[in-house]
Amino acid sequence: MLISFFINWAQMYTYSLYFCRPSNYWNMALFIKNIKRLVQVEESPVPLRAGKEMQTLYSIENAYLLTQGEFIFGFGKMSDFVPEVLQSINEPIEEIDATGKMVLPAFCDSHTHLVYAGSREIEYVDKIKGISYEEIAKRGGGILNSTKLLHQASEEELYDAAWQRLEEIASLGTGAVEIKSGYGLTTDDELKMLRVIRRLKENSPLAIRSTFLGAHAVPLDYKGKQAEFVDLVINEMIPMVAAEELADYVDVFCDKGFFTEEETERILMQGMKYGLRPKIHANELDYSGGIQVGVKYNALSVDHLEFTDDAEIDALLGSETMPTILPGAAFFLEMVYAPARKMIEAGLPVAMASDFNPGSSPSGNMQFILSMACIKYRLLPEEAINATTLNTAYAMGVSDIVGTIAKGKLANFFITKSISTIEFMPYAYGSNKVEKMFLKGKRV
Numbered sequence: 001m002l003i004s005f006f007i008n009w010a011q012m013y014t015y016s017l018y019f020c021r022p023s024n025y026w027n028m029a030l031f032i033k034n035i036k037r038l039v040q041v042e043e044s045p046v047p048l049r050a051g052k053e054m055q056t057l058y059s060i061e062n063a064y065l066l067t068q069g070e071f072i073f074g075f076g077k078m079s080d081f082v083p084e085v086l087q088s089i090n091e092p093i094e095e096i097d098a099t100g101k102m103v104l105p106a107f108c109d110s111h112t113h114l115v116y117a118g119s120r121e122i123e124y125v126d127k128i129k130g131i132s133y134e135e136i137a138k139r140g141g142g143i144l145n146s147t148k149l150l151h152q153a154s155e156e157e158l159y160d161a162a163w164q165r166l167e168e169i170a171s172l173g174t175g176a177v178e179i180k181s182g183y184g185l186t187t188d189d190e191l192k193m194l195r196v197i198r199r200l201k202e203n204s205p206l207a208i209r210s211t212f213l214g215a216h217a218v219p220l221d222y223k224g225k226q227a228e229f230v231d232l233v234i235n236e237m238i239p240m241v242a243a244e245e246l247a248d249y250v251d252v253f254c255d256k257g258f259f260t261e262e263e264t265e266r267i268l269m270q271g272m273k274y275g276l277r278p279k280i281h282a283n284e285l286d287y288s289g290g291i292q293v294g295v296k297y298n299a300l301s302v303d304h305l306e307f308t309d310d311a312e313i314d315a316l317l318g319s320e321t322m323p324t325i326l327p328g329a330a331f332f333l334e335m336v337y338a339p340a341r342k343m344i345e346a347g348l349p350v351a352m353a354s355d356f357n358p359g360s361s362p363s364g365n366m367q368f369i370l371s372m373a374c375i376k377y378r379l380l381p382e383e384a385i386n387a388t389t390l391n392t393a394y395a396m397g398v399s400d401i402v403g404t405i406a407k408g409k410l411a412n413f414f415i416t417k418s419i420s421t422i423e424f425m426p427y428a429y430g431s432n433k434v435e436k437m438f439l440k441g442k443r444v
């Protein structure tokens with residue numbers, strides 16, 4: 001809502017310049033005032049929070065927030081606000097009164113598969129009847145079902161469906177998202193998926209990172225010839241993905257019934273040779289050795305982690321790998337919950353992402369993940385906020401530009417509805433507490 005302009009001479013000059021330009025050149029600064037609580041502010045940004053530090057959540061009561069262009073320009077207490085500061089902003093300024101409302105940094109969702117075709121609710125009914133995820137996969141369902149549907153879909157159809165998912169998650173508070181390939185499983189279809197992700201990156205206001213997950217499942221054509229498929233991933237797919245610069249990271253589903261530790265190592269080594277840092281699926285279905293392999297190759301994150309014990313925690317301690325838990329998948333597949341509390345007590349950081357995908361977590365709602373973090377994993381609300389903002393930003397390599405409210409970071413944040421306390425965010429699970437969402441300083 002436009003309440004008033006503060007126009008000085010410099011701004012009038014800017015105004016006349018922008019006026020003649022196409023609308024996407026139009027920039028409007030924001031002055032959000034009377035914020036009940038400005039949450040997760042940082043004067044001295046840190047890349048992540050671990051152990052006891054996960055309870056640290058700096059915030060300012062009765063605060064203001066200023067943005068300019070795509071970035072956060074400043075913030076502070078309303079009582080310290082000096083109107084002259086607005087004169088240093090060289091854009092027209094929109095003023096928003098946030099009385100009774102809080103401002104939080106947008107969620108970062110560091111693990112999704114949100115480019116996919118169709119849906120898999122029929123398997124979901126099989127699951128209700130008692131057939132396990134692994135059994136469904138063995139019968140040619142699961143990931144291979146999505147592979148078939150993706151093969152039939154055009155790049156345009158995939159792009160449109162994924163775009164709608166991005167719009168939905170943004171409306172629920174997500175401002176950064178990692179998206180994986182892995183439903184192609186042929187060189188052409190993996191490239192098709194990654195090109196869709198590249199277009200989303202170019203056109204969406206969300207911060208997006210892409211991950212090549214060729215080794216997500218063995219396709220039907222390679223049934224009984226898993227080693228040959230791994231060779232294809234290594235010798236053909238990775239070089240082609242790298243040649244087109246289509247991925248930031250490389251992933252492998254290192255788990256029982258999928259890819260072994262040795263296969264994972266070979267794929268990661270080749271990925272790293274081509275400049276792709278690992279981010280892997282590990283220990284969802286069993287103790288797969290995947291966590292240790294991830295640490296060995298300095299993975300940015302190891303994800304899922306339902307099967308984590310002392311050996312895995314020891315491997316992670318002292319590493320630069322973010323343990324990332326995916327509550328949506330554990331909930332939807334009714335698996336054991338990863339020992340998040342134990343990890344934090346051991347001094348580890350923990351990140352929590354949605355795993356948005358058609359098979360194991362058909363939801364990208366990070367507000368639900370925030371609630372799950374508290375309800376099922378016994379994280380305190382402060383820890384859960386760190387797990388879904390800063391730590392997930394680290395887990396997708398963007399904690400220098402998003403994940404907290406800090407000067408110079410992207411202005412990706414939301415204004416809540418009127419809420420009583422910050423604890424209300426995870427407590428009131430299932431309802432949307434986001435009233436206004438901003439990405440790169442613009443209302444979306």
Ligand code: NIG
Pocket residue numbers: 113142143146253281284329355357358359360361
């Ligand atoms: O992260 N575990 C492996 N991959 C996805 C599921 C993909 C699917 O079932 O379509 C996951 O849960």
Ligand code: FE
Pocket residue numbers: 111112113281355357
């Ligand atoms: Fe996943």
